[in-house]
Amino acid sequence: MADDVPMRKRVEEYIHKLQDDIVGAFEKLDPNAPPFKRDSWIRPQGGAGRSCVFAVPFSPEGAPPPQTILEKAGVNVSVVHGTLPPPAIKQMRADHSSIPDIANSVPFFAAGISLVIHPRNPHAPTVHANYRYFEITQEPTEEEKAAGKPGELIAWWFGGGGDLTPSYLYEEDAVHFHRTIKDACDAHGADLYPTFKKWCDEYFFIPHRGEARGIGGIFFDDLCEESHKRFADDAKRPKSPDDIFAFVKSAGDAFVPSYLPILERRCRTPSTEAERRWQLLRRGRYVEFNLVYDRGTKFGLMTPGARIESILMSLPETARWEYMSELGTEAETREAQLTEVLKTPRAWV
């Protein structure tokens, strides 16, 4: 696509293609499973989206569910626009230092892809990824309006990341996931992966459990031309819109190769009911993180008119809670091995 195409259009085109590629890859892996359900929606306040959702129809009268590779999955694209009132701008400035101090309401544009994959097999990890682009502009002039153009750009940034949440630790899976993502990062600056790996460990953390949600990956936000609180000014990292977008595309394109080989080699591992139980307990922790701490989820739940079904698409089909469960506490077990690595994040590559 020519470089004079506006960034919002280029991002929109990219995330729709990435959504198709990702959904296609899962459908090809399990051709006998029901296809993802494509669900296009319109946001009444401006914009639209498409949710692609995998679920297995409920089995009546206790019949065992069809043995699909995935249990529940959602790959969601949204491209929305509207007006940010001053209190929302103020709140946003806390996280995004590139936003100037503006006293009036301004137009915004946001485009993103967000996905969570919960496989059925307890030995196959859950994965999450999310890439997004945000713009704040001046109100368009009459001429800009007539030409169908947005107003002058005030601030823009990219954010995103991806992380892996296994119930059972396979070190080679963790290494493969991190290695693939690191390679995608390194091509765009040597400081990206170490900075975003650390940020991911800090972000996907459940304080009340004293443990990470999973074995990490990368997380970043507020990436733009301005100075960034997590980078030195001379850090090796992309700064221009084109260079940052190129990095985001590399990270997005790395999703399928980072995860699919892991899913392929774990999805048919024989498993026991006790392993399923542990998987469901881990899914309970996933629910705790998403509902109590995840900024995107919290922001979404507080936003009047938000599309709740898309926001909560990330939740697992089934989760379990036990009081003082002994699982994960008995030394030398595979469950305790996971708990240990969640309490002490490791360098995988």
Next chain:
Amino acid sequence: MADDVPMRKRVEEYIHKLQDDIVGAFEKLDPNAPPFKRDSWIRPQGGAGRSCVFAVPFSPEGAPPPQTILEKAGVNVSVVHGTLPPPAIKQMRADHSSIPDIANSVPFFAAGISLVIHPRNPHAPTVHANYRYFEITQEPTEEEKAAGKPGELIAWWFGGGGDLTPSYLYEEDAVHFHRTIKDACDAHGADLYPTFKKWCDEYFFIPHRGEARGIGGIFFDDLCEESHKRFADDAKRPKSPDDIFAFVKSAGDAFVPSYLPILERRCRTPSTEAERRWQLLRRGRYVEFNLVYDRGTKFGLMTPGARIESILMSLPETARWEYMSELGTEAETREAQLTEVLKTPRAWV
């Protein structure tokens, strides 16, 4: 007990006896089920508690679980004390107008009983109740310390309530639950039930779903001698410590008669897998309320050193989430009947 016994002792004795009575009632109802597990614990920063928890051991290799009446339940008593730093006092003053403006740290005392019962049968409702007493005092003088007495009382209040969360609506159950609680309230002032019923509908509400958690009951907080934001000054309600404690005891004593007859008549209702599925979806909503909105849970999760297992005891054994589930949306179904009453709270008595 003689009236010159300090309130904190009287409350402590009452909630321990109530815990025994409630747990005993459930154990008597289902004598073949495993007994509640009694779990006494010490709070390192001061105080202690006892959790009584019901759970069914996990069935290995897919054997059907034993058909107990309860699926998961917790009845927790805690009696704790410590020091409230100025920021905590400030935060507390927002909800408790009886607390004066204090600049220094002060001792606090809190005693409460909290319970959640999740029965197995989809036709039997989940129930929650909680009664608590709170004191803030001056630092004890040397003489008070020597006599083992707390410092002079600065503020005190009672709080509590109980609410019913069915998956299937049985109007006679809702009427029985509210009637029993209303009778317990009315003996202590005609304004209690109407005020606390409304407060309950407002509190147990899930804004992002636009629906109540269940069919309500009562909820109250900050009940003391001072004027109260929900009562006119001449309202018919108890004001002295003795009168408020008498009301709280009536409400606590009403728990078993308000709920057990409902559980007895629903616990053996034949049910289908589709009804179980709906029950698990409703439990997902219960999790959403407790993790996202419940003040006690949120406060607990943010408190360093809090006993997480006791705080999250309220979560169900299993919960389920579906994207855009059709259950509850199809007119004229029993599921839609529940959804409707959750969207428009009713006067039951």
